Amino acid sequence: MESFSAILAEALGLILSWDADVIEIIVLSLRVTLSAVAVACMIGFPLGAMVGAFRFPLRTGVIVVMNTMMGLPPVVVGLLVYLMLSAAGPLGVLGLLYSPTAMIIAQTILVTPIVAALTRQVIEDLYNEYSEQFTSLGVGPLDRVLALLWDARYSLLTVALAGFGRAVAEVGAVIIVGGNINHVTRVMTTTIALETSKGNLQLALALGMILLTIAVIVNGLLMAIRGTAARAAYV
């Protein structure tokens, strides 16, 4: 086995050479992850806001379920989506198994509870502050949810980031429903798992470093946005 420094040097070489395969893997990873996070936010933001802003029977039960689903095991989600999309499954006719769409579906299922549960907490805290003013002004249910989502927009960026972190680092579900097919469904995490098992540590390490860099960039951008918002007292 090569020394760590040699592997590191080759990994850096791969990154700096803009290897076409590496770029393709990164692009697909981002496409799958960002699509899943976008769909999860579209579902999770309003869902979390409604649970946070309204009182209804069994609400506590709904919150317990939402919080519990934050810890959904990825392999179990992968298995369930596999069963749904496989030829014998109810959605088999769609022919989505081993496609990026299947990976997006699996990641959406994993990320939505995280987005919804964290949104619920953010919105509930804000609503506790606003509730009497809203009642006094006569704010209707739809306006209430929209206003809370808008006023919590910067906090919700952090929620989306939490979802992004979960999705981009996820391997168990996407490898089951995507199959890790070269040039089709191979993303960073599945490639790292595969190449490590093959002993091709240079590519695995290169992708690992890129994955970490993406996480740092996304975090840095959000921190900058939140910092600007905080200075304007919008957080």
Next chain:
Amino acid sequence: MSEVVVNISERKRAPLARARTTSTAPLMTARGLCFDAGGQRLIDGIDLDIHPGRCTVIMGANGSGKSLLLRLLHGLLTPTKGEVNWQGHPLDPAARQQQAMVFQRPVMLRRSVAANLRFALSVRGVRGAERKRREGETTALARLDALKDKPARVLSGGEQQRLAMARALICAPRMLFLDEPTASLDPASTQAIEHMIEDARASGTTILVVTHDAGQARRLGDDLIFLHDGQVAETGPAAQVLDNPQSQAAQAWLGGRLFVPTTP
């Protein structure tokens, strides 16, 4: 609905054009109002009539139930017993659309000053040119023109309270509930808020204000309700109650003494 916005240059200062005419039909009534929490009766059988166009001051020691009464009358809390009527009918959300409330600690939406005002109008369905007109008039009235694009939450305490007043008045309410609107404000900010209250009242808005400030009660109030332990200890014209209180509780409080009723 009465028009609340008054050009600041037309303001009539004290003694102000106080309409001392007490209409026979009260705008709001409370009968046998009770509110319990934590096994305690916090509001205990309050009856009152609020007549249109008047400014009624609620005073009393801390914990006497002033803010609670305001919330019950505005419909933010549901009474344990008794009823609140608005123009002879039970208070409902539609009636609350004709009212507005300003809280002791102003609730500022995480938006600009102008957006805070626009929000109040948009939930009442006021849009387009009318919204723009009211926004302009109200920012001028509250002297917030220069601040309208600033985030509301970076304003000073006095500016925030002026914005809260403006947001309440922009909807042209028939009745305005004020829960210690000048608590912890400096004299200049207090004066600005009192001017806004006087303007609103001069435009016909009925005011119900909670305060600890006897001077403010004298400056603003037509009528005064003195609460003690969730009950009305004394009520009457503000000057009369302040100059010649009849109840032990009001006498003690206005005299700066503690009043602890003897247990029978």
